[in-house]
Amino acid sequence: MTKKSRSLAIFVFIAILAGTGCKFNNDHDNMNDDFPLLTLSYSTYWGGTDGLTEGKAVAVDREGYIYIAGDTHCTDFPLKNPLIANKSGGSMAFITRFSPDGQSIVFSTYLGGNGYDHCFDMILDNQGNIIVVGGTDSDNFPLKNNLHSAIYPPNLPAV
Numbered sequence: 001m002t003k004k005s006r007s008l009a010i011f012v013f014i015a016i017l018a019g020t021g022c023k024f025n026n027d028h029d030n031m032n033d034d035f036p037l038l039t040l041s042y043s044t045y046w047g048g049t050d051g052l053t054e055g056k057a058v059a060v061d062r063e064g065y066i067y068i069a070g071d072t073h074c075t076d077f078p079l080k081n082p083l084i085a086n087k088s089g090g091s092m093a094f095i096t097r098f099s100p101d102g103q104s105i106v107f108s109t110y111l112g113g114n115g116y117d118h119c120f121d122m123i124l125d126n127q128g129n130i131i132v133v134g135g136t137d138s139d140n141f142p143l144k145n146n147l148h149s150a151i152y153p154p155n156l157p158a159v
Contacts, residue, residue: 042102048074053094057122057132064100069093069122069132072110082109084142093119093134113138 047053051073059067071091079085084092089112096108111117115138122132 044102046078046096047072048076048078050074050076053077056119059122059124059130061124061128065106066098066100066102067095067122067124067130068098069095069119069130071118071134077108077110078105079108079110080105081107084110084112086110088112088114089138090116091118093117093132095119095122095130095132111142112136113140113142115139115141117141 046055046068053072053074054070055068056070057068061067070093072087072094073091075087077087077092077094078096087110092110092112094108094110097106098104099106111119111132111134113136115136117134117136117138119132119134121134122130124130
């Protein structure tokens with residue numbers, strides 16, 4: 001008996017639910033009293049086809065653009081106007097911006113270097129900047145105006 005091999009693809013899903021805030025009558029026999037009605041505005045899968053993708057953070061800006069961030073092992077993660085276009089490590093962080101209706105991608109990029117890069121959280125500031133926090137063991141993580149010049153301070157041993 002031969003064993004069939006399958007490739008594993010696990011995607012992030014995005015779902016936008018809208019509440020109507022409807023109230024029902026005050027009849028105590030009604031189990032749904034004051035329960036908001038929800039509708040699904042849109043939902044989608046997001047990620048590549050050749051590995052695991054995990055969403056870690058979501059944010060929405062003042063104009064309704066939706067940002068998601070996380071990590072992926074996919075070499076074919078969907079990119080558009082990327083800051084980093086090639087996956088070079090074991091995992092890469094990613095950031096994607098969707099249009100308010102979820103029907104188009106404004107940008108999608110890898111973020112990381114030649115090691116394992118993970119996104120832990122993301123926020124948007126009042127100027128529209130995306131602030132991402134995560135972890136890396138990449139010795140070539142893209143740095144600009146950095147406080148430390150290396151992953152490990154020179155007087156501490158690497159663990």
